[in-house]
Amino acid sequence: MTLATRTAAGKRPYLSVFGTAYPTPDGTCIWDYIHVDDLAAAHVLALEALERGGPTAAYNLGTGRGYSVLEVIKAAEKVTGQKVPYRVGSRRTGDPAVLVASAEKAITELGWRPGYTKLEDIIATAWQWHRRKPRGFKG
DSSP, rough: HHHHHHHHTTTOOEEEEEOOSSSTSSSSSSSOOOOOOHHHHHHHHHHHHHTTTTOOOOOOOSSSOOOEHHHHHHHHHHHHSSOEEEEEEOOOOTOSSHHHOOOHHHHHHHHHOSSOHHHHHHHHHHHHHHHHHHHHHGG
């Protein structure tokens, strides 16, 4: 997400797409993207569970829905109204074709649910942040 919005904002010359020959509908990797606010909320819930004496545990976090790299690029262009230039490069060793999380354990044990489940909503908040902070955390 960040790389797509930074590219749309002109902070990067292009986005790298690592391979287009995966066994997916458009040939690019499909991943489960999670909003940073949802990630932070899950961490807070996990810390609160520990404070109540709960056990240490590992949780997968995600929306349960994957989007391809090209879908992210198209959604970023739609949300930002800007072109997101990209270049196709070689496939990276070890990249899975599809990686989608099951957050059932976090939902069941922590009561966590992602608040942002639509790709366009995740991108829109990232885009808004980049527009407010064109120099990143420096302003």
